[in-house]
Amino acid sequence: MSQFDKNAQVHDFHDGDIIAQILTGDKKAFELLMRKYNSRLYKIGMAIINEPAGVEDAMQTAYIKAYEHLSQFENKAHFNTWLTRILINECLLYLKKKQHAAGMKEQRNIEMVQEGVESNAAKSPINLLINKELGLALENALIQLPEKYRLVFVLREMEDMSIAETRDVLGITEVNVKVRLNRAKAMLRNTLASYYKKDNIFELHLSRCDKIVHTVFQMLDNPGF
Secondary structure: OOOOOOOHHHHHHHHHHHHHHHOOOOHHHHHHHHHHHHHHHHHHHHHHOOHHHHHHHHHHHHHHHHOOOHHHHHOOHHHHHHHHHHHHHHHHHHHHHHHHHOOOHHHHHHHHHHHHHHHHHHHOOHHOOOOOOHHHHHHHHOOOOOOOHHHHHHHHHOOOOOHHHHHHHOOOOOHHHHHHHHHHHHOOHHHEEEEEEHHHHHOOOOOHHHHHHHHHHHHOOOOOO
């Protein structure tokens, strides 16, 4: 793949080197960035939308917008932070459109979930957390969290983003990052928080990864790119 070794892992390449190669006209090098960040963006998208098809659409749009504006990207922020902000904006726009089309049905569901978080958590038997369905149980528990707490939890605890990175991505203060994270953990309860596994939550299957890459390149191969 261009000047990059095809057999190397995508995480071996520095974002700046990949971007520089893309800006020379090597469109295919953009695949490295997509492969590198597909899993992260999928988890973040699922934390907001919780709908695989919707997340895929948001990711594809985010990648296209990132590609279109790549020449305007200045290293004032990390590329992954910049890309994550684009994805979050697309996810929020998706939800806004969905809420409008559904006559605010989604908002009513969110309010119902917020009211039932504690009671639903109390109904979850402990043995559910230790069986083979752990990943699904944790996903369900996370989805019950209000979005602002769920998103901070995913960024900080599952994606290992720093407080500063999370602050920049979400546009809130570091204090708010800490408060929301603590609140999220409290709502998940200590017994749940101690069991979650990063690799099992909102896992992006290789077939979805390939589909996203293929679809984005179909768009990029159209006249105008």
